[in-house]
Amino acid sequence: MTELEKAGSELSQAASPKTIYLSEYRKPVYLLDSVELRFDLHETRTRVYSRLAFRRAPDAETQAPLKLDGNRLELQALKLNGETLAPDRYVLDDDRLVIENPGPCFELEVETQINPQANTALEGLYLSSGMFCTQCEAEGFRRITYFPDRPDVMSRYSVTVVADKQKYPVLLSNGNRQEAGELDDGRHWVKWQDPSLKPSYLFALVAGDLACQKDSFTTMNGREVSLQLFTEAENIHKCDHALMSLKQAMKWDEDTYGREYDLDIYMIVAVNDFNMGAMENKGLNVFNASCVLASPETATDQDYYRIQSIIAHEYFHNWSGNRVTCRDWFQLSLKEGFTVFRDQEFSADLNSRAVQRIDDVNILRAHQFAEDAGPMAHPVRPDHYIEISNFYTVTVYNKGAEVVRMLCNILGREGFHKGTDLYFSRHDGQAVMTDDFVKALEDANAIELKQFRNWYSQAGTPELTVNESYDAEAQKYSLTIRQHCPSTPGQNEKKPFHIPLAMGLIGRSGKPLPLSLENTNTSEAKLEQMLDLTMPEQHWTFSGVEEKPVLSLGRGFTAPVKLSLPHDDEALAFLFARDTDEFNRWDAGQKLAIKIALKLMNDYSAGKALQLEPMFIEAYRSNLNNSVLDKALVAQALSLPSEFYLADQCATVDVEAIHAVREFMRRQLAEALADDWLRLFEENNVPLAYRFNAQDMAQRSLKNLCLSYLMELDSLDQNKVGYRQRCLQQFQKGDNMTDVLAALSILSQHDVAERQQVLDDFYNKWKHDRQVVEKWFAIQAASPLPGALTRVQALMQHPAFSIKNPNLVRSLIGRFCATNPVNFHLLDGSGSRFLAEQVLVLDELNPQIAARLLQNLSRWRRFDQTRQLLMREQLERIAEHQGLSKDVYEIAGRSLEG
Ligand code: 0A1
Ligand code: ZN
16 A cells, blocks of 8 residues: 555544643654745635755655645645646645645645635634634634644744735734735735744734724833734723733733743734633734623623733743644643643732632632542643543643642742743754653752653642541651542553642741751751652651641642641631631631531431531631631632532532521521621722722622621511611612622522512613623523523523624623533433533534533533533433434433443
8 A cells, every 4th residue: 555545544544632731742744944825815615835945854755745734624726846836746635635745845835725605613714793813723724725733843934924904904913914915806805924933823913903002112121012902993991901911911920930022013812702711822812802802891890800810921932832843732731731730829929829829729619629539630741532522621731730830849949940941942843752851850859850750741639548646745746648540541550749738836826836857857947848749658757846736738838739638627726716727727617617617508408407506606707707818818718619629528429408507507607697797798899990000809709708608698688787788779879880780790690579570671781892791691691599590401591692603602602501500400401402402502513612611511420410410311312312412422321431
């Protein structure tokens, strides 16, 4: 068989989706010296002309065929070194173009036609609200032209965009604008040249009728960079916050990592239809409009916060991702884990470090721990996939960030930055692996991190059991920690992890005790110690401990593990009141709440009357009245663990018990502390012009938390304190979206007479604003009141809803399935049936969004028998469906396996 026949037979076997393995990685055979593209834009018939200068890699086999990726393309012309290629010189298939023996150095010209209007998957080139835009990560470029669409093929691009001048006055691509001109037929063109080496996934093109807000930034070396944010004209007043955030991020990366921006222009475009949050295309970021546009009247504190962090995230990718990129998609966490760590630290530096840490840990515990414990569990560096889009996960992103954080903790800030400096200089312009990252940190610090690498290759959340003993006579305190990692699909045996754990000991008076570890040669006693757990079981002894201490372990959440501590309720309450580590103080409150909730859940299942222990109420009272603590931390301390995190603590998830017990606890706290909630609400309910800063945000979050507890008392409001009135007033009079939405959301969760009226008023006031309408859908989808599915189905018929828009699907359908467990998991099976129907509809339109939605069924094994059956039935129904996308096929398959 010739190489070409072999390739052809490989192609024809591609019936059921193929699994890609890390172990099968091969270096590219042909490298690309330059890429020249010309786009003749047309809504349904866009022509793409590409001229590619290829060179065979020095060590490659001489007879190797050239394999190009391509998907949904109409090939119009194909030339090799200027000559049209005869049909027997190539094989064309649904997803590949293979050219036999093209030679060591050659030029390929490819002309394709594509239909952006029909592209509802939003990968490649598509139309969004009348503008052209692209999304090429991970494998979207192959929907534009035939190309070696893999991140380790980097090249220099020059791009000419041609389009109707009236409809598309703005024409953008990566890099610097070179020339522009007009054609006779009403069209115009702009030529862009990107001087940097980049892989195809960082390519971008935008064309539309867009307004632009400009700003500028002077870099550490005095270079002026033009900053440009493009959006529809009606939103141009919503750009200030994003531009401010961008300048903050540029400065922070210079100060913290010594990284300077490299082009003279940095562009951001807001688009309405986008599968994810944003995309770091070189010099031309594309953003989901909801992640970039903000004004006080239309965006909440959370939106402002998220925008600041996403703007920074995409900016930071310019170094961690673009200049140093991934060798293959198994290495995705190389750029994502590191960049999330960078954006988390940026947000911590600009706002409150403790609040940031608590937020990050909440996400990890509620979502990543659950992923690690389910059928989709995978290592931070996965070793196989069917569809890479399914691996943009909390494991790759958030656990990946925790892994980088551990490295930073092990090496110390200074050592870590020596390591990242070496990493950036050694690998600038290269496509590398997570292992190269660790190697650079090792080399810069003359340290060995062999065992640490298990964090990249092993899935699952390690569980730590902690035992302690105190010898009063000898004044010795001993700790024993055992680690165990539950098996995950395809990984039964786990090697021990290297786990850094920050700890301290606290005396009864609340005083931190000096730590003097036996068998170490450091003489000076400190108040905090980093323990390195590397063995399955390990012991530490501290001497000179004058009283029986209370252990504070895992301070700042130094490792993504589950800690089982020897603490009783009293010790947890003590830490909740006195731990000097702000994170652990909060965490003790969460652990206490969980212990109490689990007991109450047992009582609930046994039909016993529920009673909330007075000590828990008192613990809350003292936090409520703590005027020293930052208000944001008080608000965090007084928020009960989410239903998700509670579910993660149960052997079998009992949806009703979790919801009922959490509601019961909230109600009890509301009643017992009613005066305190009211006082604190009034104290913080001060009219201030909206400003986005940590202090004002803290005040608003505490005030709105108080309001939500107070509304629990609405039906008991015999003294006419007017809880509901306060809520209605805030809804009507609030001058910022944070307060208005908080009030609306509280009202929508209660069966009060005004409920529908406020929802209607809100819609009528904001129907012209997409971002606000998304919130309106989301609030209704999440309301735990009975009948939610019927309401969601009715809202799907609302003129403002469209199944083709990912934000709306996420707000309405996604919100309902993911955050409304009591309604979604009704015993009549209506929730999962509805989900399955929507997945099948969406799969025809947008497989990425369909697959994400389907993930809500993947943890079916965690539920009771009846619900297991209901969920599995729907998974099977989907799995049996003909013509599934790879995305949905993989999630359904994995969920049912094992
Ligand atoms: N790299 C982006 C995430 C992203 C991934 C895929 C996308 O399209 C399917 C879009 C964006 C980031 O980390 O921000
Ligand atoms: Zn990213």
